[in-house]
Amino acid sequence: MTDDTPLDEFFDAIQQLGQPVLTAEELARVLDCSQEEADRRLSELAEAGTVGRRDVERDPVVWYPVEWDRHARRERVVTFPNRRELVVSHPEQFTRARLSTFAYLVDSNGTSDSIYRIREEDVWGAPYDDLADLLVALRRVTGGRYEGLEEWIERQWKRARQFTLRTHEDGYTVLAADSESLMGNVARQALGEEQLHAPISDTESWVREGSEGEIKRLLYDEGYPVRDARELDTGDPLEIDLALELRDYQQEWVDRFAERKAGVLVGPPGSGKTVAGMGAMAAVGGETLVLVPSRELASQWRESLLENTSLGPDEVGEYHGGTKEIRPVTIATYQTAGMERHRRLFDERRWGLIVYDEAHHIPAPIFRQSADLQSKHRLGLSATPVRESDDEAEIFTLIGPPIGTDWSALFEAGYVMEPDVEIRYVPWASEAAESEYDGALGHERRQVAASNPAKLDEIRHLLEEHEGEKTLLFVDWLEQGKEYAEALDVPFLSGETRYAKRERLLSEFRHGARDVLLVSRVGDEGIDLPAATVAIVASGLGGSRRQGSQRAGRTMRPVGGAQVYMLATRGTEEEEFVRDQLRHLQGKGVNVIEADAETA
Structure with a gap:
């Protein structure tokens, strides 16, 4: 470990060991130096604030990264092939995008570090035409080849292509397997008379009409996705010409x-x-x-x-x-x-x-x-x-x-604007409000955090900061929406809004006659909200990942800068809810940052 690259060699060591923590003894073995020397260098990194230490029973001290590349703020990918995980520090847009095609975002701290895991279903559904393209994408992210990991990916790739539904020349559907063993020991064990008429050969079976969907579900549960290569019905002919040009x-x-x-x-x-x-x-x-x-x-x-x-x-x-x-x-x-x-x-x-x-x-x-x-x-x-x-x-x-x-x-082509997504942590408006939260339970507890009065001050600040911009403000609770509508003097669109009024408000927002629209969860899907350049989510952080993506997605249009603010009450369940809710967007390459409310 040289004096000018201590942190780099520390990360190289934990990657070589295949674990996110190490002891001085383990570092000494990797670097071929004395344990005393390894301990001294680890202590220097700890004093610099880049490595942490913790006493454990198995060994007097283990050392771990405090924050990956906090000072250099450059991208680093550490691969743990045995666990099929990648820890990515300060991921660039290219890396986030590539990972989204073959890996699942397990966790992110919202600032710099993300953990991705490659699961079976990620390989099965990877949008690549052949295995070589997938492996190239993997190597571009990891910066090298990991034989064990690539062999596992190859097995999963082949596994997803071992069963096929195809159309027989006589018009009925056939389930074909790559081997006699797969047909006999997997398909014919998982499927019964309700799905299969009879064997055609050792590797083919005659499918009962209408059971194709059930066959695909059952074999998927056994760990074998089925390729559907049937000649599908084109139906009664209908000529359709487009009056627009596709991108x-x-x-x-x-x-x-x-x-x-x-x-x-x-x-x-x-x-x-x-x-x-x-x-x-x-x-x-x-x-x-x-x-x-x-x-x-x-x-x-x-x-x-x-x-x-x-x-x-x-x-x-x-x-x-x-x-x-x-x-x-x-x-x-x-x-x-x-x-x-x-x-x-x-x-x-x-x-x-x-x-x-x-x-x-x-x-x-x-x-x-x-x-x-x-x-x-x-x-x-x-x-x-x-x-x-x-x-x-x-x-x-x-x-x-x-x-x-x-x-x-x-995003890069400018067809869709990647939004800047920011989690804003809002303090309690008063000790009384915080005490009410501490004394509440379950659903009521979530509602108290969502309705923190301090959020209204932060919303006023954000609306002033983005004055004149098309802004959608989201709430989950009807009472909160009605309160905000009166306090901010903006219309509230909810499930109670009559269809004619709803269409008028949407039209006014769409055509620029109105800059701010307050929307309940009816706007998550089911109606086509107009595009906005700003979205503020005041409540609803206990909802689904899809809800978070839908709301942030209201700004994804080729219209210049787009900003999404997610307001969460500091010290409540909302903190974890909002991170979980945005994980899908992060997994797709959208950057998410965290900050304290401006009015704090």
């Missing part, structure tokens, strides 16, 4: 979908997934069923189709609680489509394409019936395919593999 990346999405015939477009809000969906409709050229979570989105889809395609009003229908029209292009809500009494009408139509908007709804039990339409082209649209039940893998199992997961390319 290059949107055309690439459409081309990849046309080749695969099934998949989920995973792109940041504002990237034009709906437009790409219309491009996919034109590419398939068949009658289309579009499934959405709300009747408001159904109406918006219809308007977009009439405005941006050659389809006429008599060719586009809505089917939900308010309207029931079956047309060549029908837009239905998930809930209505999943009801047995309506299913017959949908089954009678020869759809060529099923579009699942906000595709993260698919695994929910009430919506899963709509995923049984496995013989059609299937396209999912979602910025945030994450679910708190951790079953988001089913989205890709039921619909298809992810397409277009590289957010950074869109």
Whole structure:
């Protein structure tokens, strides 16, 4: 360990040992020096504040990094191949973007350090055409080759390609395995008469019609994703011409979908997934069923189709609680489509394409019936395919593999503006407010922290700082929204707002007649909020990762600088909630910083 690079060699040593802490004895062994010399150098690093020490029972002292490269503030990637983890200090945009394609963000301290883990499902769903491309991406991040890790990745890559559904020349579906052992010991053990008619050969089985989705789910549970290479039904023909030009990346999405015939477009809000969906409709050229979570989105889809395609009003229908029209292009809500009494009408139509908007709804039990339409082209649209039940893998199992997961390319090209996301920690407004929190329990406790009166002062400060900019202010609690609306003299859009007033407020905000709009959780999804340059999240930090991404995503438009503020009461559960809520965005390469409130 030389005098000019002590910290570098310390990190080299813990990487060589494959553990995040070390003892003086271990360091001495790695550096081939005396334990006394190693202890002296570690003490120097501790005095400099870059290494910490702790007494433990196994050894008198262990040493660990206090903050990775706190002084140099340059990127460092430390790989632990046996645990398939990477600790990344001060990750650059390129590194965050690459990691998002094959690794899962486990934790981030919000300032400089992030822990990524490579899981089986990350390799199975990695958006690369071949294994070599994936390994190149890995090596660019780690800066080297790790044979054991790469061998494990190769095994997982091959594992995801050992079962295939294909169409037999006589028209029925066949499940094919790469070996007799896989078919006999895996498929035929996991699947029964409800899914398979009979063996065709030692590596092939005849699939019962309509059981394809169940086969994919069951084999995925066994650790074997199934490739769907069937010749899917194009449905009754329907010619659709686009009245707009697709961006290059949107055309690439459409081309990849046309080749695969099934998949989920995973792109940041504002990237034009709906437009790409219309491009996919034109590419398939068949009658289309579009499934959405709300009747408001159904109406918006219809308007977009009439405005941006050659389809006429008599060719586009809505089917939900308010309207029931079956047309060549029908837009239905998930809930209505999943009801047995309506299913017959949908089954009678020869759809060529099923579009699942906000595709993260698919695994929910009430919506899963709509995923049984496995013989059609299937396209999912979602910025945030994450679910708190951790079953988001089913989205890709039921619909298809992810397409277009590289957010950074869109940020760098200027198509979508990467927002600056800042967590603002707000102190308690008074000792009385803090005492109320300490005495509360469960749901009430979260509401007290969310409604901390000091947040209103910070909001006033932020609105003054961003005066004249289009700003969305989010709250979860109706009473809080009504209080803020009166205190700030801004309109409050909630589930109680009548449809006509809601549309008027959105139109005023969209066209510049109004700069600030206060929105309840009705704005997380289900309505198409106009783009904003500033988003302030005052409450709702106990919500899901998807909710945090949706709210931050309201600023992701090519409109210049965009800023997101997440307000959390210092010393409460909100601190951990907000970090967890933003983990999905961080995993996609969006930078998140932490700061104290300006009014503190």
